[in-house]
Amino acid sequence: MSVLIVIPARYASTRYPGKPLVDLRGADGVAKSLIRRSWDAAMQVDGVDRVVVATDDDRIKQAAEAFGAEVVMTSEACRNGTERCAAAIDAMDESYDIVVNLQGDAPLTPAWFISDLVAGIQARPDVDVATPVLRTEGRALNGFLDDRRAGRVGGTTAVFGASMNALYFSKEVIPYTGQTFADDADTPVFHHVGVYAYRPDALRAYGTWPIGPLETLEGLEQLRFLEQARSVLCVEVDAKGRQFWELNNPEDVPRIEAMLKEMGAD
Known part of the structure; x- marks a missing residue:
């Protein structure tokens, strides 16, 4: 099956305007923009036929083309990354069997997350959408809870049934556990x-x-599929010791930079 990766990126983020162009310093101290790091993550995935950045902003277009990315311009009317991916494939001259949305705020996404995701949807012709889920350790769960106590929007959590089809996604921490976990302990979240x-x-x-x-x-785009009774497959992925975090708020910049340094990632 042919695979396209689309990296949707918009400048006018409600929570963090200009986020795709924010610099993140790696372990070598060199700063690269968020959109550059997201592009680099996409380019590490095997078996992908094409990677494009989809945006409505000339500043992002210029920055992306400067480091060699292919850019597809989309309408300002796109309300989220999924709509922007749909607009991108309509604007392109080729069709693909599977379209991957690698959101431009997740530069720590390991290549195998995407490979496992593609394999998951290929194996389940009954589902329309697939998305990865990662069992949290105590350190990550405690980070989610700290964000909520501070009134920040942190990571999104997912619950799913025996078939791995999603039941719900939330910016709250679900399911409720009421327990305290050690940093390196597996949790049910x-x-x-x-x-x-x-x-x-x-x-x-x-x-x-x-x-x-x-x-x-x-404010979660994937819930539109569930509200339309469409199946969303949750594919459990293994972090293999890697930390994972999205850039949602300005406070996440030092957190991600610390993770890059800890991983030795330039």
């Missing part, structure tokens, strides 16, 4: 990794559906 694999027909249909109350309340 799964971190939703902000990457998606879509079948093109489902991706194109997404933009025709109304935004439902759950998507409105949570």
Whole structure:
């Protein structure tokens, strides 16, 4: 199956304007923009036919083309990354069997997360969308809880059934445990990794559906699929000792830079 990776990026983020162009310093002390690090992460994935940045902003376009990325311009009317991916494939001259949305705020996404995600949706022709989930250790869970206590939007969590089909996604920490976990202990909470694999027909249909109350309340684009009774497969991935975090708030910059340094990632 042919695979396209789209990296949606917009400048006018509500929570963090200009986020794709924010610099992150690696272990070597060299600063690279968030969009550059996201592009580098995508380029490390095997078996991908094409990678593009999808944006509506000339500043992002110029920055991305400066480091060699292919850019597809999309409408300012796109309300989230999924809609921007749909707009990107409509603007392109080729079709693909699977479209991967590697959101431009997740530069720590390991290549095998995406490879496992693609393999997961290929093995399940009954699902329209797949997304990775990562079992949290105590350190990550405590970070989520600290963010919520401080009134910050941290990582998204996911719950799913026996078939691994999603039941719900939330910016709150679910399921509730009421327990305290050691930093290196496994917990029953799964971190939703902000990457998606879509079948093109489902991706194109997404933009025709109304935004439902759950998507409105949570601000989570994937809930539109659940509200339309579409199957979303959760693919459990293994961090293999790597830390993972998205850049959601300015406070996340030093956290991600510390992770890059700890990993020895330039």
